[in-house]
Every structure is written in structure tokens, then in C-alpha cells.
Amino acid sequence: MLTITRIDESFSRWDELLALIMHSFAYMDGVIDPPSSAHRLTAQSLEDKAKTEIGYVAIDDEALIGCMFLRPEETTLYLGKLAISKGQQGKGLGRQFLARAEETARTLSLPAIRLETRIELTGNHLTFGRWGFVKTAENRHSGYDHSTSIEMQKAIG
Numbered sequence: 719m720l721t722i723t724r725i726d727e728s729f730s731r732w733d734e735l736l737a738l739i740m741h742s743f744a745y746m747d748g749v750i751d752p753p754s755s756a757h758r759l760t761a762q763s764l765e766d767k768a769k770t771e772i773g774y775v776a777i778d779d780e781a782l783i784g785c786m787f788l789r790p791e792e793t794t795l796y797l798g799k800l801a802i803s804k805g806q807q808g809k810g811l812g813r814q815f816l817a818r819a820e821e822t823a824r825t826l827s828l829p830a831i832r833l834e835t836r837i838e839l840t841g842n843h844l845t846f847g848r849w850g851f852v853k854t855a856e857n858r859h860s861g862y863d864h865s866t867s868i869e870m871q872k873a874i875g
Contacts, residue, residue, distance in 0.1 A: 722784075722814055725773035732761035734782050735775065739764075742801035750836040752859050752866065756799070767799075774818055776802075776811055786815045788822055794832035794871065795823040816849055823874045830871045837865055846870050 736759055743756040767773065767787060776784035783803045789796040797819050802811050819831050833851065835842040843853070851870035859866045 720776060720778045720783075720811075722774055722776045722818060725768045725775055729768065729773075729775070731775075731782055732765050735764055735785060736761050738782055738785060738803060739799060739801045742803060746836070746839070750838050750866075752862075771798075772822060774815065776806075776815070778806070784811050784815065786819065788819055790826050790828060791832070793828065794830045795819060795826065795828045797831050797833040800833075812845070813849065820872075820874055828874070830873050832869060832871045834867045834869050836867050843868065843870075 739756050739759060743754050746754050770789075772788040772790075774786050774788075775782055781803075783806045784801060786800040787798050789798065797816075800812065800815060802815075816831075823829075823831055831851075832854075833846065834857065835846065837856075847870075849872065851872045853868050854871045855869040856865035857867050857869060858864060
């Protein structure tokens with residue numbers, strides 16, 4: 719049975735969560751420049767992240783199959799590290815996570831959800847567009863003279 723639950727102090731599957739993120743983001747290796755920030759994650763940094771951000775995990779029959787982290791900002795809720803195991807992609811889990819993010823934004827009285835995705839990941843742009851996100855900016859990583867990511871936002875009604 720699939721459940722999406724908030725990460726709390728009882729969560730202890732940090733190594734498994736790290737493996738899920740690394741496996742889910744592996745397709746970006748050699749495609750995006752600079753490399754994904756996921757490569758800088760550790761089990762400890764994820765545990766620390768969960769203390770300062772709002773984390774959710776999806777568990778199906780004890781298997782960890784997805785996650786996302788939400789960070790309240792001044793006018794938006796930042797959605798980051800959305801990861802879904804390859805075998806579960808395309809089955810609606812991303813939309814279920816988005817519904818949780820929308821619920822969280824409403825609870826925090828934030829009018830929009832914001833995310834960033836890399837320029838090269840056009841499939842992600844399309845998926846997020848179908849979910850109601852619109853491009854709001856292009857950004858570049860330090861040391862780059864061209865755009866390396868786009869920012870997208872979804873207004874919460």
C-alpha cells in the first residue's frame with residue numbers, strides 16, 4: 719500500500735533515501751553542466767536538510783520509492799529534490815507529491831510553488847508545464863556565462 723508521509727524524527731532510512739535520489743538523478747550525469755548538486759549529498763546532509771526543510775517520502779510495501787523537500791521562502795514554497803524511483807515514474811506519484819506541496823503552500827499562506835530545473839532537461843520542463851508551472855526566469859551557476867537552469871512557478875489558488 720502506497721503512503722506519502724512527512725519525514726519526522728522517527729525516520730532513519732537516510733542511506734536508502736540517498737540511494738533513491740542518486741539513482742533517480744543518475745540520468746543527468748553527462749547531460750547537465752555543472753553536475754547535479756545531488757552529488758554533494760550525504761546521508762548526514764539529508765538528515766540535516768530534514769531538520770530545516772519539510773521532507774516527504776513515498777513508501778510502497780516498505781520500499782522507499784520517492785521523496786521531495788520543501789523550503790518556505792518569503793513569497794514561495796521551494797520544491798526541491800523531487801525523486802521518484804525509475805519503476806514508479808509515470809504512475810502519478812509526482813502529481814501526488816505536488817498535491818502535498820500545494821497543501822503545504824496553502825497552510826503556510828504562500829501563493830506559489832517555485833522550482834528550478836536545468837536548461838538541458840527539456841522533458842522536465844514539459845512535465846512541470848503540464849503540472850501548471852510556468853517559466854519565470856533563467857539563471858546561471860557561478861562561473862558560467864550562459865543560462866544553466868530555469869526557474870518555474872505555479873500559482874496556488
